[in-house]
Amino acid sequence: MENNKKTKKQEELSEADIERLELLQKANEKVGRQLSISTEDGSLHEIDELKQLIGKEFENPEEKYNIYYRGIRKLLMDYLPKGADFKEVREIIYDEKNVFLNLGKRKSDNNGIRKSDGRMTYQPVMNEILDIVIRWVAESQNPFDIYREFYELNERHGYGHEEYDKTTLSVAKAMKILSEKK
Structure with missing residues (x-):
């Protein structure tokens, strides 16, 4: 029974761990997009890297x-x-x-x-x-x-x-x- 308790404790994740996993999942969902955290209010927003990349002028x-x-x-x-x-x-x-x-x-x-x-x-x-x-x-x-x-x-x-x-x-x-x- 004590072994069973240790396994359940190992399977339970802290809120911080769950949040990290969610962030990792979101980051891997869309290629060419990046998650960014606002420094003002801590909210998450996406940056479309591909659009920014295309908008830049490489050679003039x-x-x-x-x-x-x-x-x-x-x-x-x-x-x-x-x-x-x-x-x-x-x-x-x-x-x-x-x-x-x-x-x-x-x-x-x-x-x-x-x-x-x-x-x-x-x-x-x-x-x-x-x-x-x-x-x-x-x-x-x-x-x-x-x-x-x-x-x-x-x-x-x-x-x-x-x-x-x-x-x-x-x-x-x-x-x-x-x-x-x-």
Whole structure:
């Protein structure tokens, strides 16, 4: 009989335990909704997380346009060396930039087609490149320095680099070496 009393006591739940279980049940009833307790009167109310999530603006197309065209692209075009003699240097720098903007996708992986568009990447990724370009314009404007910055950025993220023919590869290696001599 004493064993029976212990079992009944264990089966009986306190009011606090029952309330906790009810809260847990309510919390699991609806996906995308969250229970919240009002700090003013202690009442429960639901927050529809999905509606709030959809209402938020993740990416702003106008801002992305400005970052890419009026920021990254314009600054690089204005401050990288101009002319046919520097075309290969500019293309190598743009390739490193584009590998990062495309989260590691390289043209050399798909016979010269990247299969991705850096202008449509995530805004934080664009902002990271823009910060590097702005710092480069303010500090050195040396094309080898911006190449090194982009190269090291891709290294940190494990993206790799474009694969070039022997001539372009030797230019890229020379750029990296020249950027390290200071």
